Amino acid sequence: MLPEPSLPFAAAFAPALLDPARSTPSVVTGPNGKAAGRRYDVYRNNVTVSLIDALAAVYPAVQRITGPEFFRAMARFHVRSHPPTSPLLFEYGRDFPAFIEAYEHAQDMPWLADVARIERAWLDAYHAADAAPLSPARLSAVTPDHLADLVFVPHPAARCLRSQYAAVTIFAANRDGAPLPRIDASTPEDALITRPAFDVTVHRLPPGGAVFADGLISGLSLGEAAASALDAAAGFDIAANIAGLIEAGTFISLACGDPS
Amino acid sequence: MSTVIQPTRPAAMPLRFAMPIGGVAGTSFKPEHLADILEAGPRRGFFEVHAENYMGDGGPPHRALEAIRRDHPLSLHGVCMSIGGPRPLDKAHLARFRSLVARYQPALVSEHLAWSTHETSFFNDLLPLPYTEATLACVCDHIDQVQEAIRRPLLLENPSTYVAFRDSAMRETEFIRAVTERTGCGLLLDVNNVFVSATNHGYSALDYLADFPLSRVQEIHLAGHAEQADDEGDLLLIDSHDGPVADAVWKLYEIVIQRRGAVPTLIEWDSKIPDWPVLQAEAAAAQAILDRDQAAVFAGERHAA
Numbered sequence: 001m002l003p004e005p006s007l008p009f010a011a012a013f014a015p016a017l018l019d020p021a022r023s024t025p026s027v028v029t030g031p032n033g034k035a036a037g038r039r040y041d042v043y044r045n046n047v048t049v050s051l052i053d054a055l056a057a058v059y060p061a062v063q064r065i066t067g068p069e070f071f072r073a074m075a076r077f078h079v080r081s082h083p084p085t086s087p088l089l090f091e092y093g094r095d096f097p098a099f100i101e102a103y104e105h106a107q108d109m110p111w112l113a114d115v116a117r118i119e120r121a122w123l124d125a126y127h128a129a130d131a132a133p134l135s136p137a138r139l140s141a142v143t144p145d146h147l148a149d150l151v152f153v154p155h156p157a158a159r160c161l162r163s164q165y166a167a168v169t170i171f172a173a174n175r176d177g178a179p180l181p182r183i184d185a186s187t188p189e190d191a192l193i194t195r196p197a198f199d200v201t202v203h204r205l206p207p208g209g210a211v212f213a214d215g216l217i218s219g220l221s222l223g224e225a226a227a228s229a230l231d232a233a234a235g236f237d238i239a240a241n242i243a244g245l246i247e248a249g250t251f252i253s254l255a256c257g258d259p260s
Numbered sequence: 261m262s263t264v265i266q267p268t269r270p271a272a273m274p275l276r277f278a279m280p281i282g283g284v285a286g287t288s289f290k291p292e293h294l295a296d297i298l299e300a301g302p303r304r305g306f307f308e309v310h311a312e313n314y315m316g317d318g319g320p321p322h323r324a325l326e327a328i329r330r331d332h333p334l335s336l337h338g339v340c341m342s343i344g345g346p347r348p349l350d351k352a353h354l355a356r357f358r359s360l361v362a363r364y365q366p367a368l369v370s371e372h373l374a375w376s377t378h379e380t381s382f383f384n385d386l387l388p389l390p391y392t393e394a395t396l397a398c399v400c401d402h403i404d405q406v407q408e409a410i411r412r413p414l415l416l417e418n419p420s421t422y423v424a425f426r427d428s429a430m431r432e433t434e435f436i437r438a439v440t441e442r443t444g445c446g447l448l449l450d451v452n453n454v455f456v457s458a459t460n461h462g463y464s465a466l467d468y469l470a471d472f473p474l475s476r477v478q479e480i481h482l483a484g485h486a487e488q489a490d491d492e493g494d495l496l497l498i499d500s501h502d503g504p505v506a507d508a509v510w511k512l513y514e515i516v517i518q519r520r521g522a523v524p525t526l527i528e529w530d531s532k533i534p535d536w537p538v539l540q541a542e543a544a545a546a547q548a549i550l551d552r553d554q555a556a557v558f559a560g561e562r563h564a565a
Contacts, residue, residue, distance in 0.1 A: 007346035007394055007395060007398060008346075009346070009389060009390050009395070009425060009427075010345055010346050010347070010375060010378045010387075010389075011378070013378075013387065013388075014378040014379075014381070014383070014387075017383055017385075018381075018383075026426075027390075027425055027426055027427070028388075028423035028424065028425055028426070029423065029424055029425075029426050030423065030424070030490060030491065030492075031424060031460075031461045031462045031463075032462060034490065034491065034492055034494075035490075035491035035492070036423045036491075037491050038488075038489070038490050038491045038496065039422040039423045039460070039490055039491070039496065040422070040423055042422045042488070042496070042498060043385060043387060043422065043423075046384075046385040047383045047384060047385045050384045050385065051384055054384065083381040083382065083383070084381070084382040084384065085380045085381065085382060086382060087312055087339075087340030087342075087350070087353055087376065087377065087382050087384075088312055088315050088316075089312070089384065090313075090316060125319075126316075126319050126320065127316030127317060127318070127319050127321070128316075128317055128318060128319060129317035129318040130317075130318035130319065130322075131318075156317065156318070157319075195319065198319065198320050198323055
């Protein structure tokens, strides 16, 4: 904890900003004895609306799905209970998907939280450090007896998310602004989010693909990751999956068994 | 501070316009205008960005800013340093700010006389402070830290406010004058903020400007405002940055330029962002006022302050 400030004005001014039940702080006033209520409300409004706008900027597909009125009401609750702790607003809303999952009025959209998780990962990938992706040629140069021991260094933008619902299809349909197709929300889908150059891409992974990608991103060897993918999905195609991950820009280099 | 913090990445391209940029008009840079700006090619003017939008590690924001910076002077405008707050500055945020200054070598670097963080909450607004000897000492200490970190003078912007503090003991102009004298910082005079605050607090904008240390002003902001009402039903102006500059603010701006001489002037437009030609036309109007003043100075009709 920081020491108590010797200047109490901020401690007096701040608490009512996000709490409409509190009255106007007594430290402030209008000019020449005028009241400060509606004046202080300008700050309340600026804070609340700008933070709701910040959530809307992070979660455009969620807002398109729910409509702005539903979204802003839900976001207002979240803003008041979980204001940002960082001045970087593109970092805001990490706990919003969990909030959506528990939100009473969103219970008939059980896939909504996973769509939000993809959107949060999309923005993290957007701001992640730049790095040149691993060239497919590097893998072809590895001798077969070294393949199982290969470890891949993930790209700073690469993320993998699993959903029991058709979260990737719902995300994609609601981000491009096109007319919405009919979607069977009950099909489980896993997402791979990458940004090989400057455009963030969200891929849908085949069965076993998320276990495989997760394993490799978290540092398992190719042999270990392939074994757990085969456990998860019999008939898992290792060659096609590793080629797909490399093509998508999931990795930047090989850490072990690399001939160069 | 003795620790040397290296920028996260060295400048990736040769940088021009790291020096003072003189009497030119610029605009806020908004990513939606990037294609139009690049297509038009290098032009007279400068661009200002909010520093916090470029504090991510990489990706499209830095690519856009590099493209803009290659051909134009840049103004880096910090929004979240919380210089006016009682809490110690966020060291991580200060290091990020310093890295951006080192990487993009902006012609102008500014922050606000305001605060936005208290305890662990970031409020994303420019909140007001009382003007007392105690807050003055705190603000000066914070500005010293920022200037030490970025190794150059900071420009401090006058706020727009809606309330006053009962225990304020000095005028805003008096406070700002003391800050600039004690810290050596420069000033960013936001003429719209002067107009908004003067209206909201019932004083004369001209009196405020007469009392303002104009010789320390190195950048001017112009922006649009919106109208609401206070508790008594009187006009309350909101610093909304969502429309064209008001006629009354243009008038005040001309008076400031006549007294101060030409200084870099920014058209700030942060929401309901118009098409690029509309924003460009506002900057052209400011440039015409700047050019008229510079022509008058050259003709010997007037000396700049």
